Amino acid sequence: MRPLFITASTIASAVGRGGAETLDALRARRGGLRPCDFAGVTGGHIGRVDGLEAHELPAELAHFDCRNNRLADLALRTDSFADRVQTAREIYGPTRIAVVVGTSTSGIHASEEAYRARDPRTGALPEAFDYAHTHDLFSLARFVRDALGLRGPTMTISTACASSARSFVDAHHLIASGVCDAAVVGGADSLCRMTLHGFAALDLISPVPCRPCDAERAGISIGEAAGFMLLEREGDGPALLGYGTTSDGHHMSAPHPEAAGAIGAMRQALERAALTPRDIDYVNLHGTGTRANDAMEDLAVAEVFGTDTPCSSVKAWTGHALGAAGIVEAGIAALCIRYGFMPGCLNVGAVDPSFRARVLVGNEDRPVRRVISNSFGFGGANCSLILGAA
């Protein structure tokens, strides 16, 4: 594929706001997880973004107010992202820039609160509750469009934990077909009762801060995060070089036992980028910290890249940001390339002895030209992105 340059980038997660804070946390190996203190839910740890409760949306966007859009707004106002998009808007015009963003639960926390405030007599939701601008999936894309003043094709993608990774692919289709010249991709997912209780019901919440790839790993820690990138045909710095998308076609929530979907996604990404496995310097794992995911992914990485290519997961820093995981990790991959380092897995005592891939447990400083980043979601949705110098 023709590379798509990342001409602006922003992330906000539990480890910090923006590239500099994120880089600092990764270098200092300072994770962002804390015991769960969200909405009265107890058990496990979470990656919570501070300051959202007090964050106010601009007055003209106040009707979008909910935790998820506040988090998106925080990211848009970081690292001069909105300013960079403004410049692109002046070059291309607002109708030539698409908004393609991913989320798994959008502003569902607003519905959770509204259900608790129902009229005891009629059961009706509060009159002030605005479903379309909060809980509805399209709320996120419409919010980003309005916040950035864009008028190109606008869509919300929701393929569970592969959502924001998949947004790169859907944006590529719009740009490569000539429908638009640039796209804002990424997404946001914020803490809510549904995912905290839902993953607990599946027995997938780690009692201690998650430790991907550890022999004793026992599940995920949920995080919240938002991130966005501006993709253009021309530019410098890291670019999207390739992508692979597959389905497992196996089970709604359990990974494929032979990792067929994950292997297929990584191989497709290499093929589209016209690269060989040796061209990849670092594999950013989906690495959630569940027994099943990490074992499956080790199998897949060893199959595609052998046992020498360094790989790690950053989920013990940020928590698993679900639909936003792909954009957060693309942002971190871009930092790895720009600053020449690889973050080793955090919280690992001993790497699972059955693993064959080369799992990093400490940071390594050295040039990183190309990174492949994996995202896998419920429903068997897999997406691998290759970022690197074009």
Added chain:
Amino acid sequence: MRVYVLGASIWGPGLEGWEASRAVLTGFADHVPRTSPPLAPAMLSATERRRTSLVVRLALNVAQAASAMAGFPSDRMRNVFATSNGDGAVVGAILEALSGGDGQVSPTQFHNSVHNAASGYWTIANRTRQPATCLGCGDVTMGTSLLKAITEVEVEREPLLLCVYDAPMPSPLAAKRPTQGAFAAGFVLASKDNGMALAHLEAAYVAQPVPDGTGEPDTQGLRELSRANPAARSLRLLQALARGKADRFPVALLDGHLDVEVEPCSGGHG
């Protein structure tokens, strides 16, 4: 951008499959809405069939019918699934559980709550590794997913199944997001005619918005349905395909629209 429509399908209130709906789509018969629950898909295992909700059955029904008409094995098609409301029954039940009692959520309901549940079940049922994306774009879900699907065919040059579906929300969400009927449509799109094409579409993205009410079906009953269910905004395209006549209409996006020209193909299904 040009794509060939190799298969099409429909399921909705009083619109129980392509053949049964042709007279209504072409305008020879009036639309008589009635409750038309789709059957449980036979392609799923017994366990999975028990787990599937109305919304998943709805989506799988049209996905299966469109690929059968196209004569295309499902493992050769990429997938775009699109729904505004997703599985309201599942999400509503979880919200009920979270707001009262012990807050416990059913694990099966939780994994069925993802917006891509139907595409997940579709790929599982067909044991296919073909990719699937899933969109949620409110009232413009049909136009946006058609644009998405056509650009994917244009770039990837591989056949693709587009499946749009929406069903009413449960109470109390229904009052905030009114939706009528359970409606779904499926389209198999490809960059080449396999000899089975019903029509080809010339589609162009146009930045200018279109006024409400343009691009609607031309019969009263279907027009009402298309206003009441986001997936039913596909009815104008379905009408053109059923009639086998040329047509041109806008399909609304959030901003701008997709200008769609339908040209029937001689190798069609009659």
